[in-house]
Amino acid sequence: EVQLVESGGGLVQPGRSLRLSCAASGFTFDDYAMHWVRQAPGKGLEWVSGISWNSGSIGYADSVKGRFTISRDNAKNSLYLQMNSLRAEDTALYYCAKVRFGRDYGDADFDYWGQGTLVTVSS
Amino acid sequence: SYELTQPPSVSVSPGQTASITCSGDKLGDKYACWYQQKPGQSPVLVIYQDSKRPSGIPERFSGSNSGNTATLTISGTQAMDEADYYCQAWDSSLYVFGTGTKVTVL
Numbered sequence: 176e177v178q179l180v181e182s183g184g185g186l187v188q189p190g191r192s193l194r195l196s197c198a199a200s201g202f203t204f205d206d207y208a209m210h211w212v213r214q215a216p217g218k219g220l221e222w223v224s225g226i227s228w229n230s231g232s233i234g235y236a237d238s239v240k241g242r243f244t245i246s247r248d249n250a251k252n253s254l255y256l257q258m259n260s261l262r263a264e265d266t267a268l269y270y271c272a273k274v275r276f277g278r279d280y281g282d283a284d285f286d287y288w289g290q291g292t293l294v295t296v297s298s
Numbered sequence: 299s300y301e302l303t304q305p306p307s308v309s310v311s312p313g314q315t316a317s318i319t320c321s322g323d324k325l326g327d328k329y330a331c332w333y334q335q336k337p338g339q340s341p342v343l344v345i346y347q348d349s350k351r352p353s354g355i356p357e358r359f360s361g362s363n364s365g366n367t368a369t370l371t372i373s374g375t376q377a378m379d380e381a382d383y384y385c386q387a388w389d390s391s392l393y394v395f396g397t398g399t400k401v402t403v404l
Contacts (some may be wrong), residue, residue: 234393
């Protein structure tokens, strides 16, 4: 059974940093690209960042480019999101998502999602 | 930046057909997919590559994509289909979600 378990969320002051983690199990982690998607309270889905199987291709939404860094450790079956210079508008539930097919960063859909970890940016 | 626009809400009676549209420039030239999200739950993929259903998704869910519009159709809508639905596509190396549609089964 595929499982994605996010952790690392919490309350943080504006301008500070936070690192999210996603522990994957139930599939061959390095056979798939992985992504982060967020959802602000009461709002829609927003793609944040994605990474290919070997970290060779990475993409970011314009809203987080230069502040967030995605990474993965295939030996630990884990995905990460380092979030720096956090802003109030980064407040959201952050989901880890697996692509349905493919190792590369490219046209894809997401067939498994974690339960999310809540990040609240407030003073 | 690329945008995908959906109607905020769609209402449907039990047993009837619900159609949810997703509009974007030349969307028909791209693959569209659809997610269902129920309150307090994570999104679930219900349609991928315009019209394909993942394993376990009921046959009453179908999709199409042509021109500037992708459409998710729920035939014989059931109360359990009440949820938010989001389309998604890939454009200029970025992933774009639609604005979301709340489907209410009256």
